[in-house]
Structures are given as C-alpha cells and as structure tokens.
Amino acid sequence: MQTLAAFKPPLAMKQTSVDPARASVKHLLTRAYSLPCSTATHAFNQLVQSTSRFQVALDVLLPILDTPAELTQRILVSYLLYSLYAPHPISINPFQSALHASFVKERDLAMRVASEGGVSENEQLVWVLWKILKGDGSDIGPFSPATLTRSPLPPKLRAANLTLEEGPISERNKFDPFGDDDPSLVSPITTERDQEMQKLSEAMTLLLAARERVLTLSEQRILLPVIPRLTSPSVITSVDLPPLIANNPPLAQPLVVALMSSARTAGQGLELCLDVLRRLPPTLPSIDLLGRLLRDPTTVEDVVTGGKTTIADLVRTEVLGWFIHNCISWLDKAEQDEREGNISDDRFAKGVQNLCRFYNSLIKFSVVDPTSDADSAEMAHFTLRNARFEEANALYRVLVMGKF
Template sequence: MSATASSPSDTVRASVGHLLTRAFSLPCSTAALAFTQLVQPTSRFQLALDALLPLLDSSTELAQRILVSFILYSLYTPHPVTINPFKSALFVAYVKEREKAVSIANEGGVSPNEQFVWVLWKILKGDGGDIGPYSPSTLSRCPLPPKLRAINLVLDEHLYNDIDDFTTYSYFQKPSLPTNPPTPVARIAPSPISFEEDRKNERLIYAMKLLLAARDRVLTLSEQRTLLPVLADLATTNIITSLDLTPIIAHNPIIAHPLLVSLLVNPDPENNNPRPFLDILPFLPPTLPTFDLYGRLLRDQTRVTVQGYSTVADLVLMEVLGRFIHECINWLDRAEKEERSDDRHAKGVQTLCRFYHNLIKLSIVDPTSDADSTEMAHFSLRNSRFEEANVLYRVIATSRF
C-alpha cells in the first residue's frame, strides 16, 4: 500500500514552517521574498492568517516574531501600512508588548522585548523598509539607545485602532474569552520623538551594525566616516565587550582608538569598566595596528574620570604600557623558539624596537630609569643582530653612562 501523499497546501505550509525557523540569519527582506516565492498570491492572505499571525502573540523566540511581523508588513508594500489588512493585529501586538516593556522599565529593568517593540513601531510608522537589510537575529540582539526604548515609542492610535476584523483580532484574545468583542485600546499620547531624532536614532542603529562588522573586516572609508562621529554614543550602550576589542584593533585601528577612548572616559562601575578594557590591552599581539593604537593612546590628552589619573595617556602609561612591553617580549621569545618559516619574530623585534625608540624620543619613557627600560635593554641586546635592536640598545646604554 502506497503512502498517502501530502497535499500541495501541506507541502507549502511545511516549507513556510521551515522558513520561519531557519531564516533568522537572513535579511528580513530576503526572508519575506522567500515567503512570497513559496506561496501563491491567492493563498498568501489565508496562510499568513493561519501560520504567521498566531506567532505574533506566542512565546516563540524574539527573532521569529520579528520575522513574522516584517513578512506581514511586506506582503502589502508598497501600499501604505494604514491599508494593510494586518495593521490592526500588528498594532494590538505593539500595544501589548509596549505595555509589558514600560511596566518593566518603570520598575528599573529592561524588558527582553524592547527590540520587538521598536520593530513594530517602525513598521506601523511606515518605515518598515528601513529594517529590511537586517536579519531578525541581529535586530533581536542589537542594544537600543535610551531614546528608542519602548517608553518613548508612541503612536497615534487613530491611525491604527480600527479593529473591525474579528478574525485577526481574535488571535490576541485570551482563550477563555473567545467570543468577547475586542477591548478598546487605551488612548496614547503623541510620540515625543521628532523626525530629526528619529533619523538620528536610525543612524545610531546603523552605526551599531557597522561596529559589530568591524570585528570581522576592514570598514570602508565611507563606513568609517559614518561610524566615527557616533562612537561616543555607542560606548554607552554596552554593545562592545572587552573580547571584541582585539579583532576591532586588528582590522580597524583607526576606529579602535576613539572607541577605546570613549570607553575609558565613560566608566561604568556597575560593570567594573573600564578595567576589562584596560586588562585586554597588554595582551595584544606586537603588530603594526597594535603599536599604532598605543602610539595614539599614549599621546591622547582626553580627560578621564578614573580616580588617580588625569588623562587617557596617563592612564595607559601607568596601568598598561609596562605590562604590554613585557608581554610583547614573551610573545616574540615564543615565536623565536617555534622557529616557524614566517618572519613573525624578525618583524616583531624590529617593530617593537622602533616603537620603544619613538617612546624615548617623545619622552614618554625614561631610558635612564631601571623600572622603565631594563627589560627592553636586555631584549634589544639579545636581538642586536637586528639593526633596530642594536640602535635601541646603544641609545639606552649611552643614556646611562
């Protein structure tokens, strides 16, 4: 006996279900396009009603709910969202999620659904296309600046609160009250966010994405120009951890310097900052990007609020530089013992000695001080076969005698 074949609708539903569980890493616009390619135009509304709408108010993960809301929005673009048949359902979801987030915010916490509220707010404002390039996974994890917290995201309910379609609205009712008429949504005051502030916040969200991308690749000049002016704002969002600094420094030292300065001048005692960022600096590899960063930091006169220190340069000099030199020497000694075919050791010795020689020229370190230069004197003598090390050793030696 042959197995019963699945009907075409079952196959499509299964494909859509697979899409909704696997497309979190794709841009929202790509996932929405995949949905329209899987489902015939005449079946999209009913399938969205049956398969997508229930997920808006479910306990599924945030990324899936974000994806569902974008697909519901995109099905009727480029028409205005005010004539989207799912706008009422999206608005009810927005109101419910916002109320939860505001309640938690009033108690001093941060709701895990803040990003979902922001996505719904963007969609209902008609700006859903702005989130199309981002993946649901990215949107669900990206920290929001204070102005984009749910408590500040307000819509005019007159544009959305015409919930006449009981079929869509019923998905948002409690199971115990399936036949009750929809409860009127409370009136909400107009949004306090101006158009200019909204644009600024959008640029900040885009900058967050660039900063995360800076861990994996070299940013273009255009991307750097976009990111640099808002690094100080991003430093207060906790989006970057100390573990992110090493790859950012390796790929984008020009970005790393102002980012690190912003982190150092905005201490967060609750998270023990800036200590974690200082602790990572001594263990950076002795490469040109690292020395470039140190050169900038040791000349930076930006004021800091860390007790006992006045400037970034002062803080890095006293807290980090000595340990960094020590770790560089250890790194190069290990590279020499490994006897690899590459020239890591030779280049590292030359670069470190040039770097230290420049510090002497700039009077940042004192060659006559045993505490400052004894370790480098021994290192340069051991490696005096390299011209840079030989020159450095003679500078240190002659300064003492």
C-alpha cells in the first residue's frame, strides 16, 4: 500500500520561494547600466519599500561591491549604496566603511597595474568611490554606469592621485552613535554590539521613512529610544522636519528637543531648527508641538547671549511671536485661495480655530499678556477680521476685556 510519502516530489522539483523585491533588484542591476544613476536609484526606491531597503542593500547590493562582477554593475551598486542615505552626509551612511574599504582595495590594485606601465580597468570605479567618499556623490547622478565606464580619466584623476582624509571618516563629521571617538575605548565586536548596531540601522531607516508616512506604534517604539543617537550628528536636515512633524506628531517633540539640545546643533544648526518652528502652519501637530516645547525645561544654548537657557524660554522668546505672525500670513493666503476657488478643503476655517484656541491657552497659562499691545495687537486685529468664527469672536472678547 502506498503512503503519502510516496507522492512527495523529488527535491529538484520543489519550488523555492523567491522574494520578488530582491529578484527585481537583481534584474534592475543587469538592465540599468545604460540609465542615469539617479534614474536607477528612483527605480530601486520604487521596487523596494523604505523599511526593507537597508536589508535588501545588505543582501543584494553589498556582495556585488567586492565581487568580480561587471564594472558597470559595481559602479551602479556603489551609487545605490550612497544614494540610500543621500543628501545626508556620507559620514552617517552605514555602508560608508564598506565603500571606503573597496576604494582602498581597488586603488591599490590600480596603482600596481600603473607601476607596471598599464592602465587598470577599474580606474573609473576608483574615481566613483572617491567622489562618493568625498561627499560629491550627487555629481555622478546624471551619468549612466556605461558612460562612466567608457569615459577616460585625465591623469590628475587617475587612482594614484586620488586620496582621502586619514581614515574612512573625518573626525569632524564622524557618526559614532556608540561614542567610540577614543580608539582605546573601542570594544571588540560582539553579538550584542552587532544587534545594537542592527537596531540603530533599523531606527535610522524608520526616521527617514517618517518624513513620508505615518509610522506604526511598533515602529515608533523602536525609534523613540534611539532618537538622541540619531541627532548627534543629525540623520535628518531642517528640510525634513516639517513633513516629519505633520506625519508623526508623537515623534516631533522628542526629536526637536534632541536636535536643540545636541552639542553639535549649537550655533547655525540651532538657528535653522528654530526657523523651522517659526514657519510651521497652524495645524494641530504644529500647535501641539509648540505647546509641548513651551513647557520643556531642557537646558540648551542661548542663541543670543551664548549662555544657557531652557527650551521653553528659547521658544517663547525666539519662536512664538514669529510663529503667530507666520500663521496669520498663512491663513490670509489660505482665505484668498479659498475665495478664488483654488482650494476646496476647510484648511482656513480649521486653521483659524486652531490658532485661536492655541492663543487662548497661551493667555490661560500666562505665556502672553493680553493687556500688552506688543503681545496681542496683531492677534486682536486678526480675530476681529474673522469674528464670524466662534473661536475668533471669543478670543477677541478676551483680548478687548484685558485692556479695560
């Protein structure tokens, strides 16, 4: 009597499941050598979800970098590894050390060939890696790997003349979330350290993804504990803050506090952060963030005196007035667009309600003085013009009553 085991297919007939994203990326690498590198990057981002890009790059792209693959593929892989974290500094790219190791290896190989009177076929790869590690990787974007491979290099750009600063990462911009600036403090590689680095890399990917979508609660739990490590130096720029605040309000306050309190954000970086806060629109996420910052006791550098102050005081003196003024300008523009039929949503009405409720709370907690013309004149004029809204009418009465 035959059993079910007799009907098992041979091992060769078993179909193995293939990740479609990885298969698509492999197909892309064989076809995209004639496309501009920036176009290939766009295609890669379309094929792979943002939360999976690091792992796919680790599994598919990185092995090609050091294998005897076609030169066009290796150039394309180098650019893709760079572009995953562009336009941010190369120093925070987790693949930076691998790119640097490839640069050193390929440069030494090219120099050996040159010493024998020949020209190595990998000269263009060395130049591409050099451009990326110098922070000029964006210059490569318009060119295809095939074009870069065929283009002869002038003598001054040959491998022997291409050098980098000492070490793969310049000390000034070193991204060292584990605080290993002192070589004597570097701990040996352990399983725990590998796991910690993996968590940090995952959190970095989530932080970048937070600019484009709402993170799930589990993703937020992964990201929140390591935000301070991702802000010194910062993984994101001031341009990234508005969409991140709009998409993920729970992350906004800890992220902004970490940016403002970071020693590396002092000076111009802190001023850029304050400028972003001044220009936020009158939406609930923005107002919630400002309200939390106005109660935050964290110590930071005073941008005016250079001394110490708190985030609450800094936001009150350097941000709040500008924020109110810009919100009023934003609402005036929204009202005009609504009147002209350019928008069909209720952003103007909601914005008026949000701003008036926010200002009422500022009065309630004595953050602003309704009897002071300097504090309330602009807001009184705004609420009078929009007195048809209940919140604006009520706030106008409070402001007028405070003067008599």
